[in-house]
Structures are given as C-alpha cells and as structure tokens.
Amino acid sequence: MREPALSLIGSRAVLFQAPCPFDLEHQQRFWAIADQVAEWDNVREAVPGMTNVTLLLNHVPTDLDRLTSDLTALWNSGIRKEVEGRLLPIDITYDGPHLAEVADLTSLPVDEVVRLHAAPEYTVYAVGSHAGYCYLGGLDPRLETPRRKVPLPRLPGGSLSVAGLQTGVSASMGPSGWNTIGSTDVSFFDPTRDPPALLAPGDRIRFNPVKVQA
Structure with missing residues (x-):
C-alpha cells in the first residue's frame, strides 16, 4: 500500500x-x-x-x-474521533434525469434502486466541493456507478446524485459529473443562517422517498 x-x-x-x-x-x-x-x-x-x-x-x-x-x-497512531451527530430526515422525490440510467447500469429495477438508496442511514464524512455540500458514506455497493463522461453544466440545488460509492445532495446550482436520481427542497447552505452549512462531519441523513417518477 x-x-x-x-x-x-x-x-x-x-x-x-x-x-x-x-x-x-x-x-x-x-x-x-x-x-x-x-x-x-x-x-x-x-x-x-x-x-x-x-x-x-x-x-x-x-x-x-x-x-x-x-x-x-x-x-x-490510529487515533479516531467518534461523533454522535444529529440525524436529519430528508424527503426525496426520486425523479432525477439519470434514475433510469442508474437502473440500467446496476441491472436493477427503478423501484429497487430507490429502495436500496433510501435504506441506509448515511453519515456525513466531509463537507466540501461547494459550500454546504455533504459527502456521505453508507451507499449500498450495489448502487455503485461510474461518473458521467460529460458533466452537467448546471445542476439545480437540491439535486440528489450518486457516483462511485458516494451520494450527496447539491447545496447550490453548479456543474456535476454525478448521476442525478432525485431532488429535495431542503436547503443545505444559507449564508444568513448560523451556521450557514446545515450539516457537519459526523451528522447523519436518512432519505425518505415521497414520490418516484422514472
């Protein structure tokens, strides 16, 4: 190694x-x-x-x-920091433009993709990429997909995407090379809020499917 x-x-x-x-x-x-x-x-x-x-x-x-x-x-030395973060339930509409493509890539029905994605309790591993964006750990390996060869230039804030063994929700509009499978109205970053970022490393997310539209 x-x-x-x-x-x-x-x-x-x-x-x-x-x-x-x-x-x-x-x-x-x-x-x-x-x-x-x-x-x-x-x-x-x-x-x-x-x-x-x-x-x-x-x-x-x-x-x-x-x-x-x-x-x-x-x-x-192997030192570790265990964080008892707060749990945030988030309502998700599984209606992303790449939902059917992720189903094809994983050889799973759309309903199974949604079920597997919503099943885990995700942990915020890091906050970065853009203000408020959370890199989440816990994605089911059966949903592993490659990044897109041609990134989307303007992905709306609140877009739920997957790539590799990661998943996350865009905190603001911007480019993305991940596969977008859903959306939420939750705001992950607000400069008028204290703190501006909704979540921190160690916090947890559980996605709640409210609608599926492939």
Whole structure:
C-alpha cells in the first residue's frame, strides 16, 4: 500500500492524504487528525476532506519533511474521533434525469434502486466541493456507478446524485459529473443562517422517498 503523502496546494496550504478504504472508521481518523493539528504552531485551520486533511498555515512552511513525518506519525497512531451527530430526515422525490440510467447500469429495477438508496442511514464524512455540500458514506455497493463522461453544466440545488460509492445532495446550482436520481427542497447552505452549512462531519441523513417518477 502507498505511504501517506503531503503536497503543496498553495504557498501557505498543504494537503495530507493517506491511502485507505472509504469507510467511517478511516474517516474518523482524519477527523481526529484535523482536531490535533489545529492546535499546532503555524496552523490557522485544519479541514478534514475525503481521505485527506487540508492545513491552512499562517506562514510558508520551511520544513515539509518534518511536517510530513509528524502527520504520518499521527496517522499511524490510529487515533479516531467518534461523533454522535444529529440525524436529519430528508424527503426525496426520486425523479432525477439519470434514475433510469442508474437502473440500467446496476441491472436493477427503478423501484429497487430507490429502495436500496433510501435504506441506509448515511453519515456525513466531509463537507466540501461547494459550500454546504455533504459527502456521505453508507451507499449500498450495489448502487455503485461510474461518473458521467460529460458533466452537467448546471445542476439545480437540491439535486440528489450518486457516483462511485458516494451520494450527496447539491447545496447550490453548479456543474456535476454525478448521476442525478432525485431532488429535495431542503436547503443545505444559507449564508444568513448560523451556521450557514446545515450539516457537519459526523451528522447523519436518512432519505425518505415521497414520490418516484422514472
């Protein structure tokens, strides 16, 4: 297996990545690392991502080898952060433009795609991509599909999509290379709200199908 690695993403920002399975236990290790390094000298903010942590620094780093070593040691320690997040039920209309295509790709009837997608309780692994967007863990592997070869340029906010072993709801209008299977009226980001993002890592979602329209 490849070793953890550190890469520059700006003069005062670095990305720490570790090869690992896409599951809650390993994501909890990134949450714990983010909490730990947020207290280090020269770290202004530590943001957990999907199998990574981004460090925003106060000053240009002068010893990347030492920083890599310290982060790798923290990863190898196996520390984890368990979060008892809140559970948010979300009503979903399964009416996305790619619902029938996902059924074809998975060799499942549309009703079974909906049943399998709505069955789990999903955990927010990370918030990113765009403001308020939640990367969710817990998708049934039978619903794994490839990303779209040609992304949609303007996907409406509230669109529910799947790709690979991930699923999520767009928090605002924008491009997407995922397969859109549904929609909701829930607002995941509101700059007038405190906090603006509806959910945080460790929170959970349960989708409630209210209508299916293939």
